[in-house]
Amino acid sequence: MALTGLEDASPAATETAVVARHPLAPWRIGVDVGGTFTDVALIGRDGAIVTVKSLSVPKDPAAGVMQALDCMAGALGIARRALLKGCELFVHGSTVATNTILEHTGATVGLLVTEGFRDSVEIRRGVRANPWDHRPPYPPVRATAWRSMPTATMQST
């Protein structure tokens, strides 16, 4: 399960750009890298908005961003260099980390804990997202007790 990328990735929809009117520089660019698509939005000084949706490159998310920028530059009829030169603010966001956690595709992790508290994470604090719904199971623990290493003795303070 990924936050984005639920869309149908048919080949016809791999790269689309929407240009309502040509924006005035300087502009701002925002990027969101999802599991399936990389979305880029540009807003010009005059408020004109240009959007691009292109396929992500999961092995190298940066390559997917450059590809999307090329698509945007192409749609505006300028070079990538000119596109970036006109940019005063570049905001880069990504759901890659979130997807890694949701899809359990990250590295095996351990946890350094105070001695005597190895089970605290798995015991949890009893909080439920919806207090009225007691049926859903808790999400799995990433660093299970057997992979947690006690490191220090609790000192009374």
Next chain:
Amino acid sequence: MAIDPITLTLVQNRLDHVCHQMSRVMVRTARSPLFSQAKDFSCFVTDAAGSVMAQADGVPMHTGGGGFAVRAILATFGNDIAEGDVFLLNDPHAAGGNHLPDWLIARPVFVDGLLVAFCNNRGHQSDIGGGVAGGFNANATEIYQEGIRLPPLRLVCRDAVREDLWQLLLLNSRTPNLLDGDLRAMLGSTKVGVQQVQSLAAELTAATAIEAFAGILDVGERRMRAEIAALPDGTYVGDDKTDSDCFVAGDHVIRVALTVAGERMRVDFTGTDPQMRGFKNSSLANTYSAVYVALATFLSPDLPGNEGTFRAVEIVAPAGSLVNPRPPAPVAMSTLCIASEIIHAMWKALAQADPKRSCAGYGKINYPITSGRDADGTPFVLYHWSAGIGAARSMAATGSTPMEG
């Protein structure tokens, strides 16, 4: 003209969100870890008549019967309720409270001079006097031994705190510093709630807001009727017991008969054992909350958290029984022990109506309270909250106090 369903859904969600916002203010400003860590408080919004409209954030056992408290305020003060007033109560026998440690702060919401709602926060105080520190006096045989009893009081009058009353409250607690800060946090959280409801009403206009508030209760009623109608008609029974009255071993049994007839349900506790000597009697507000918890969690957690859902349900709680004791019965333990038994009895009966949804036990919670004196002689009371065990953790919105904290 009736308000469309989409607007009603947005209004319900908005009021639910107001509960969350009030809660966030409380967590960030309260002094006691019982609030800032364990979250043993609940924010809810009622309409002008005291019917619960939203109870999205907090302890379900606090709020199902929350309307009793606001209605007690209305019965006491009638039309003498003005903008800038804040009310306080706790008594389960005289003021619609659930048990004495849970203090209810209610702040009226006025729009264009018209009372349209109340923003409320019910929070468990660290100490309220009484026979033992922390409020759970297992030796109590009368409510007088459980702490200070508060009828509906005007704590704040036209934006001015009644200082004499405030001092009376602090003087009756072993932890006046905690109480002082925590009460102020409750005042602040309800103030933010009022601002939010006022801004909602300003967007809708006061007249439309009032109509929408009535509308969401009607939606709640329709949703509950549909849930009940999906159960086969019939009478289903359930029971559960607690094995002492705190003084002598022996069973004290909750018995319930659920009768489903079309879209209506009767929840009849006739046959439940008489009230006990000790403090595990359930106040009426607590019994209503327990019934609400059992029905909402079993039938659908998506039911609107409002009192409209109760219109399709008739509750029969015989006076003088464990589920509706006569004064001066002690009731302090009821929100935990006897609430679980009521919920178990309800779930057992519901499981006969729909075995597919039967569930494991509610998970009765136990937690220690330490108390004593600091080096300078100042008393302290500290709750080591545990949010409960079992398949259905009982105090679902609360969090165990971190041991490291």
